Amino acid sequence: MMDRRLFPSNGRVAHTALAGKTDAAHFCEGDIWHVNVPVTALMSSDVSETQHRDRELVLHEGFRVLERGRKWAFGFTERDGYVGYVDIHALGILPDAPTHIVSTRQSYLTDAxxxxxxxxxxxxxxxxxxxxxxxxxxxxxxxxxxTSASEHTSRFGYVPAAHLRNISETEPDIASVAERFLGTPYHWGGNSGLGIDCSGLVQAACHACALACPGDSDMQMSELGSLLPTQTPYERNDVLFWKGHVAIVLDAKTLVHANAHHMAVAREPIDAAIDRIALQGDGPVTAHRRLPQLKEPRHE
Structure with missing residues (x-):
């Protein structure tokens, strides 16, 4: 059975890549729209009684729209292909390709x-x-x-230049990026510096280092790096998994993770975290994975 999170079809419409593989009334490539609000939810459904927040998108992230309704747009994220519904009013058109990306946990827009x-x-x-x-x-x-609602309308704002990096550059160290989020409120399904969860933190850090990373911890456990034998010593940038949880190793004794115990992104001794998580009923570490060695920072 296909994972709905990665299957771009709702029965009414499907992406052309699924032609001949599924039934749908219409197949299309879709159009890239961009988020025009600081943060917006990616929902599981367009039916209020059954929908829940799966993930989030931040300002000017791309979303490939396959179907537009009065309230919701159906499609998938550019960053990882995660399928769902976004508030149609949270999407607009960015006339030119982005050149820079916010590299601090938070920044701000101002009019002057x-x-x-x-x-x-x-x-x-x-x-x-x-x-x-x-x-x-x-x-x-x-x-x-x-972002504007019309291709013919341009608006401008101002961001502190020190908070930006060129979009072609990459960060050199996953753990360092994760530590930038220390103190950020824990927010289930969150993907931003305003609120983030465990898998959102891992994905943000990986993507900043040009490492492909899916959105949820179960997918991350299947796809990130290589699985290590039990009792392998911990190294910086290793990733530890529990059922429904993930953390990044800072050093042989410390990890960083977004977690509901602290309700924040926090550092924690690895042994203490393992004991606490087991004691609260969430079981032992289910996987210890090592990410590929990162390349030197790229500047183009």
Whole structure:
């Protein structure tokens, strides 16, 4: 049976890659739209009685829309192919390809490139994408294009340039990226610096280092790196799995994870975390996996 999270069909419409493999009234390639709000949910269904939040998308992430309704758009995320429904009003058109990405846990948008200003500031998350068109005030501020509902409308905002990295660059260390989220509130299904869960943290860190990573911990346990024998010593950037949970190793004795015990992203001694998780009834470590060695940071 196909995993609905990765199966781009709802019976009414399906992606063309599924032609001949499933029944649907219509097959199409779909169109890429972009998120136009700081964070929006990726829902399991468009029926309110049965829907729940699976994951989230952050500002200007791409979503391939296969079907548009009055309230919901059906499709899948560009980052990992996760299938679901997004609020149609949270999507818009980004006229130009993003050039930069937020590399701090949080940043903000403002209407004026002035350090001491009184304009409204909108929080934006790690991973938010922007098209930078100019720099202002001795390169302190990046002028960025904002998603609009119409191809013929352009709006602009300003983001602290120090909070951005070129989208072609990669981070060198997964654990360091994860530590950037320390103190971030735990939020089930979360994928942002405003609130994140265990698998969201792992995916954010992996993607920043140009390592492919699915969205949920069960998929991560199947796909990330190589499985290690029990009792293998822990190394930095190893990933530990429990049933329904995942953490990143910082060193031989410490891990970092988003967890409901602390209700935050926190460091924790590995042995203490293993004992605590077992004591709360969630069982032992189910897998210890080692990620591929990362390449040197790429600058293009």
């Amino acid at each position: 490139p002035v350090l001491k200003n009184s304009t409204q500031m909108t929080p934006v998350s790690f991973g938010s994408r922007f098209t930078v068109v100019a720099l202002h005030e001795q390169d302190r501020w990046a002028q960025v294009i904002l």
